[in-house]
Each structure stands twice: as structure tokens, then as C-alpha cells.
Amino acid sequence: MEFDLIGRIRTRCAAHRADVRLGIGDDAALLAPPDGLQIAACADTLVAGVHFPPGTHAADLGWKSLAVNLSDLAAMGATPAWALLALTLPDAQPAFVDAFADGFADLAARHGVALVGGDTTRGPLAVTVTALGFVAPGQALARGGARPGDLVYVTGTLGDAAGGLRCLDRGDAKADMLFQAPGDTRERLLARLNRPEPRIAVGALLRGVASAAIDVSDGLVADLAHVAAASGVGIEIEAGRLPASPALLSLFDADERIALQAAGGDDYELAFTVPPTREAAMLRDLARAGCGATRIGRVTDGTGVRLLDAGGDEMRLARGGWEHFA
Amino acid sequence: MEFDLIGRIRTRCAAHRADVRLGIGDDAALLAPPDGLQIAACADTLVAGVHFPPGTHAADLGWKSLAVNLSDLAAMGATPAWALLALTLPDAQPAFVDAFADGFADLAARHGVALVGGDTTRGPLAVTVTALGFVAPGQALARGGARPGDLVYVTGTLGDAAGGLRCLDRGDAKADMLFQAPGDTRERLLARLNRPEPRIAVGALLRGVASAAIDVSDGLVADLAHVAAASGVGIEIEAGRLPASPALLSLFDADERIALQAAGGDDYELAFTVPPTREAAMLRDLARAGCGATRIGRVTDGTGVRLLDAGGDEMRLARGGWEHFA
Numbered sequence: 001m002e003f004d005l006i007g008r009i010r011t012r013c014a015a016h017r018a019d020v021r022l023g024i025g026d027d028a029a030l031l032a033p034p035d036g037l038q039i040a041a042c043a044d045t046l047v048a049g050v051h052f053p054p055g056t057h058a059a060d061l062g063w064k065s066l067a068v069n070l071s072d073l074a075a076m077g078a079t080p081a082w083a084l085l086a087l088t089l090p091d092a093q094p095a096f097v098d099a100f101a102d103g104f105a106d107l108a109a110r111h112g113v114a115l116v117g118g119d120t121t122r123g124p125l126a127v128t129v130t131a132l133g134f135v136a137p138g139q140a141l142a143r144g145g146a147r148p149g150d151l152v153y154v155t156g157t158l159g160d161a162a163g164g165l166r167c168l169d170r171g172d173a174k175a176d177m178l179f180q181a182p183g184d185t186r187e188r189l190l191a192r193l194n195r196p197e198p199r200i201a202v203g204a205l206l207r208g209v210a211s212a213a214i215d216v217s218d219g220l221v222a223d224l225a226h227v228a229a230a231s232g233v234g235i236e237i238e239a240g241r242l243p244a245s246p247a248l249l250s251l252f253d254a255d256e257r258i259a260l261q262a263a264g265g266d267d268y269e270l271a272f273t274v275p276p277t278r279e280a281a282m283l284r285d286l287a288r289a290g291c292g293a294t295r296i297g298r299v300t301d302g303t304g305v306r307l308l309d310a311g312g313d314e315m316r317l318a319r320g321g322w323e324h325f326a
Numbered sequence: 327m328e329f330d331l332i333g334r335i336r337t338r339c340a341a342h343r344a345d346v347r348l349g350i351g352d353d354a355a356l357l358a359p360p361d362g363l364q365i366a367a368c369a370d371t372l373v374a375g376v377h378f379p380p381g382t383h384a385a386d387l388g389w390k391s392l393a394v395n396l397s398d399l400a401a402m403g404a405t406p407a408w409a410l411l412a413l414t415l416p417d418a419q420p421a422f423v424d425a426f427a428d429g430f431a432d433l434a435a436r437h438g439v440a441l442v443g444g445d446t447t448r449g450p451l452a453v454t455v456t457a458l459g460f461v462a463p464g465q466a467l468a469r470g471g472a473r474p475g476d477l478v479y480v481t482g483t484l485g486d487a488a489g490g491l492r493c494l495d496r497g498d499a500k501a502d503m504l505f506q507a508p509g510d511t512r513e514r515l516l517a518r519l520n521r522p523e524p525r526i527a528v529g530a531l532l533r534g535v536a537s538a539a540i541d542v543s544d545g546l547v548a549d550l551a552h553v554a555a556a557s558g559v560g561i562e563i564e565a566g567r568l569p570a571s572p573a574l575l576s577l578f579d580a581d582e583r584i585a586l587q588a589a590g591g592d593d594y595e596l597a598f599t600v601p602p603t604r605e606a607a608m609l610r611d612l613a614r615a616g617c618g619a620t621r622i623g624r625v626t627d628g629t630g631v632r633l634l635d636a637g638g639d640e641m642r643l644a645r646g647g648w649e650h651f652a
Contacts, residue, residue: 025469028401039358041357041410041442042443045449047414050447072353078354085369086369086412088373133354135356143352
């Protein structure tokens with residue numbers, strides 16, 4: 001039965017890369033890395049009820065399980081190449097597997113990623129994807145390179161996915177209001193939750209430009225805290241500068257919106273630091289590529305991340321971001 | 327909290343390889359593969375209650391989660407190098423994580439494997455490990471190269487792990503007898519279940535020698551069926567030739583023993599095919615390296631795997647091996 005499922009996945013995720021010398025179906029895949037490049041490797045797990053609501057559509061889960069990993073590669077400035085998929089299912093439902101594989105394949109095709117192996121097992125619904133990509137030596141965007149005086153940027157908009165998750169709640173007046181939101185505002189937020197877009201193109205443009213980068217997965221403040229710690233610096237963020245989508249602005253008041261933007265998880269935007277001398281060129285390159293980024297703060301001496309209100313006073317969040325085992 | 331756990335794992339699994347340019351702690355690891363070699367990549371998941379009994383010791387689980395993946399690399403003739411670990415736990419128990427990491431690190435150190443990244447998440451207990459290794463182009467041991475006339479070999483002994491699992495059953499007379507088995511026979515079988523030894527050295531010696539190879543994870547007959555299918559051949563196995571340990575011989579009668587050997591899972595021995603012209607050299611090389619292998623059958627025309635009794639008649643097993651979603 002396992003082999004049936006693997007066959008279904010393989011049929012749907014067929015991607016042809018000349019550097020895949022042996023793909024799904026043997027004890028291991030055989031891959032030919034390009035000479036002179038480094039391999040960037042990461043693995044992330046999504047567990048039902050922890051990282052996604054139990055009712056999540058299988059195709060969205062397939063997309064997202066790859067997206068969160070490609071986002072990690074983007075945050076390193078790496079070009080994605082190969083993925084391995086470990087899918088654990090309570091029972092063998094071909095329709096679920098087909099939809100999952102279609103969602104996975106949809107995103108994989110957009111970034112030229114070949115699914116080369118993995119495992120299907122019986123158990124509580126969970127997915128672990130391992131993603132492998134390439135980056136030239138010395139070009140990767142690590143977390144430890146931020147220096148006082150650098151500017152802090154973030155791509156796209158923040159808080160949409162967390163706002164979308166809020167739209168799935170039930171049973172209070174706010175939830176009812178969100179459920180009946182006008183137009184497609186609710187759908188726009190849910191799309192950000194279910195189909196995050198890894199910022200591969202931006203990551204590539206930031207190679208040799210950004211001094212540090214991270215993808216926003218656990219929440220902006222929590223993720224920038226890793227940059228601050230790895231770099232031995234402090235970071236100041238101006239709450240008023242955090243980019244918000246029209247959908248988020250229309251559905252949440254300022255306080256709730258800022259909490260979603262600063263501490264909501266699942267954004268999968270890139271937060272990065274750049275020396276002021278490189279700012280103009282960076283903005284020009286990103287604009288040419290049709291990618292947006294917003295300056296949200298600066299790197300300082302000291303430690304930790306401070307979120308400042310319009311008066312320059314530090315704000316405190318009820319929670320510093322979604323943490324595993326919180 | 328996640329970072330505490332990652333720190334604990336990192337401390338215990340510190341392994342120094344010059345080709346790990348950036349290890350645990352950033353968005354992705356950065357690895358420098360050797361020029362001219364292929365990367366062998368595989369990922370296997372172990373789920374509590376499915377792939378291991380819920381009471382399995384954390385250190386054994388750490389060892390085994392890496393071992394089953396190194397076994398896949400061994401079956402390709404690859405030399406292991408790097409691993410990523412995705413560990414899902416119901417709650418953050420530092421003692422469990424420490425013991426798990428110690429078991430993982432114990433095996434990793436024996437094979438020079440560096441843990442370079444992964445994820446820790448909250449959820450039902452499960453582990454997915456991705457293992458990466460190297461093999462020269464054209465040297466990997468695939469499943470599809472067996473030809474009629476080739477001889478079928480297997481390393482070590484078969485059925486011990488399945489016998490050990492049987493020793494964990496409770497509630498019938500046979501189980502009580504096994505539980506009270508004399509000497510350390512029961513412990514020897516349980517060691518095979520909990521601490522399988524991936525046959526890396528044998529896999530390396532078989533490069534350019536074996537025509538096909540697979541590791542015995544789901545059961546000998548089921549696994550050889552994959553070789554038969556991939557190679558477009560049939561395989562005949564003589565039940566009387568299947569290698570058995572003294573512990574297995576002392577605790578099970580012939581019928582039960584053959585079922586454990588032919589269909590029990592979790593052996594992690596290598597089953598391989600070799601042309602008769604290379605048999606003598608293969609045996610000499612393995613003997614020099616202190617590795618044992620037993621001839622158990624031959625490759626034929628036709629399809630599928632046939633298990634033959636002493637009279638040459640085909641035997642039927644109650645089950646063809648442990649299959650996922652069976």
C-alpha cells in the first residue's frame with residue numbers, strides 16, 4: 001500500500017532536473033550537485049492541530065509543507081533544487097494524497113524543485129519536508145552579520161496569515177464579524193495562511209547585499225530576536241512602519257493589527273538588515289524585480305528587539321510570538 | 327523553548343566535519359560537497375506505536391532513527407556524511423531529549439556523521455531523519471541491476487529484531503516462555519530490534535561488485551520483491567539457507583523462525599545480488615573486512631520472489647512482510 005501512495009505522489013510530482021540521477025523508488029536518491037557551490041539544507045515539520053488547523057485542505061497542506069522549507073532557503077539566499085517528503089497519515093486515503101501531491105507539485109514546479117525521495121507512514125497527520133538548494137561560498141545570508149547602524153527591512157506585508165487564522169475562530173462576536181467580512185478580505189488573509197509564497201527571488205537579490213536575513217515564521221519580533229542574538233546587537237522596530245495589507249487594515253483595529261504584525265506567525269516574509277551604503281542599490285534591484293520591501297527599523301548597540309510606538313516608547317506584547325512548546 | 331531543546335541536541339551531537347560550513351542554528355545548514363561525487367539522499371520516519379513500541383527507550387529511539395537511514399545509504403553503497411533531524415514530542419522533556427540525542431550521537435560518531443539541522447515540534451511522538459552521503463558516479467548500488475543467474479546474498483542474520491519484538495508481547499504462554507528465556511538470549515534479540523547496525527562497510531565493499539542491493543527493513547521477501555520488480559527478474563530463496571542467530575534458534579521452532587526470517591521487519595541487513603564471476607572476490611573482500619554474508623538463493627527469469635523448502639517446493643507465508651498501511 002505504501003508503494004501505491006508513493007506511486008501516486010511520484011506521478012503528480014514528476015519534475016525533471018538533469019542533476020537528479022536517480023529519483024524516487026530506490027533506497028536513496030542520487031543527486032549531482034554543481035561544482036563549487038555549497039548545499040543549503042533545512043527540514044521543517046508541520047503537525048496537524050499545532051501548525052495547521054485539522055480542517056486544512058490537503059492541497060494547501062502540500063503547498064505549505066514545501067513553502068515553509070523553501071522560505072528557509074530563501075532566507076539563506078539559496079536557490080532551491082531538491083526536496084524529500086515524509087508524509088504521515090492516519091489512513092491511506094488516495095484522494096487526500098492526490099490533492100496533497102498536487103499542492104506540493106504546484107509550488108515545486110514554480111521554483112524548479114524536484115521531489116527526489118522520502119517516506120509515507122501511518123500515524124497522526126504530520127509532514128516533514130527536507131529542502132536542498134545551492135549557494136555560492138561566502139554568499140549565503142546568515143543571521144549573524146547585522147551591525148549597529150544597519151537598516152531593518154521586511155518584504156511584503158505582515159500579520160495576514162495570523163489574521164487569517166483568527167478568521168477561522170468561532171463563537172464570539174469578533175469571529176462572527178470576521179466570518180461575514182465584506183468582499184474577499186477574509187479569503188485574501190486565508191490565502192496568505194494556506195499558500196505562503198517563499199521569497200526566493202528576493203533572497204537571491206540580497207546575496208552580497210543584506211548583512212543578515214531570516215524568514216518570518218514564528219512572528220517578526222521573535223524571529224528578529226534570533227538575528228539580534230546571533231549578531232550580538234539590538235534591534236529597534238517602529239510599530240507604525242510595519243507594512244499591512246488592505247485586508248488586514250479593514251478587519252482589525254490598530255492594537256490587534258500591530259499584535260498580528262509583530263507577533264503573528266506564518267508570514268514567511270523575509271526580514272533582513274542592510275548597511276545604509278547599500279540601501280539605494282538594494283531598493284533599486286528589488287523594484288526592478290517587482291519585489292517590495294519596507295524599512296521598519298534599525299540595528300543598535302545592545303541586545304534584544306524593542307518595538308517602539310509613534311512616540312518612541314517601547315511597546316509590550318502579550319506574547320512575543322508563537323513559540324514551539326509555548 | 328524550542329531553542330532550549332535544539333541547544334541540548336546540538337551540545338550532544340557536536341560533530342566536526344570540515345565540510346559543514348554552517349551547522350545547526352541558522353535558517354539552513356551550509357554544506358560543501360566533494361567535487362565529482364554524487365549525493366545520496368534519503369528520509370525515513372519512525373512513528374510511536376507503529377514503528378517502535380511506545381515504551382522504547384529514548385536513547386534507543388535516537389540511535390534507531392539514524393540507523394534506519396544510514397541503512398538506506400549503506401544499501402546504495404554510499405558513505406554517510408550529514409543528517410537532519412525532525413523530532414516531534416508531546417511535551418518538552420529535557421531528559422528524553424538528552425537521552426535521544428545521546429543515542430543519535432553515539433551512532434553518528436561511529437560513522438562520522440554530522441547533525442547539521444532539523445526541527446523540533448510539539449505533537450505525537452515521531453522522528454524523521456534525512457541522511458545525506460556520497461557515492462562516485464556509476465558506483466551506487468541500485469535495485470534494478472539483478473540479472474538471471476546472479477546469486478542472492480544477505481549479511482548477518484535474519485529475524486532477530488522480529489523475534490525481539492515477539493519477546494515484548496504479553497499474555498500468552500509463548501510470551502511468558504520468551505520473557506523467561508535463559509541467559510541473555512532475549513536481550514540479544516532486543517538489541518537487534520533497538521540498536522540495528524547499518525551495514526555501511528559492506529555497502530562500500532559491494533560498490534562495483536553487487537548487481538543490486540536493498541536493505542532488509544520490511545522483511546526479506548517483501549524487500550527482495552522490490553529488487554525483482556525493479557530488475558524485471560524473479561528471485562528464488564531457499565528457506566533452509568536463511569541465516570539465524572543462536573538466540574533465534576534457541577527460542578523459536580523452525581516454522582516460526584522461518585516466518586520471522588523471511589517476513590519479519592527491522593533486520594537492516596543488506597540483501598544483494600552478485601554475478602557468479604564476482605562471487606569469490608566478493609567473499610574474500612568481505613571476509614578480510616570481518617563481514618559475513620550468506621548465499622540464500624538465486625536470480626531467475628520470471629517475476630516475484632519464491633521461498634522454497636528443502637524439497638524445492640514453494641512455501642507460503644501468512645503475510646509477505648510488514649507493509650505500511652497493511
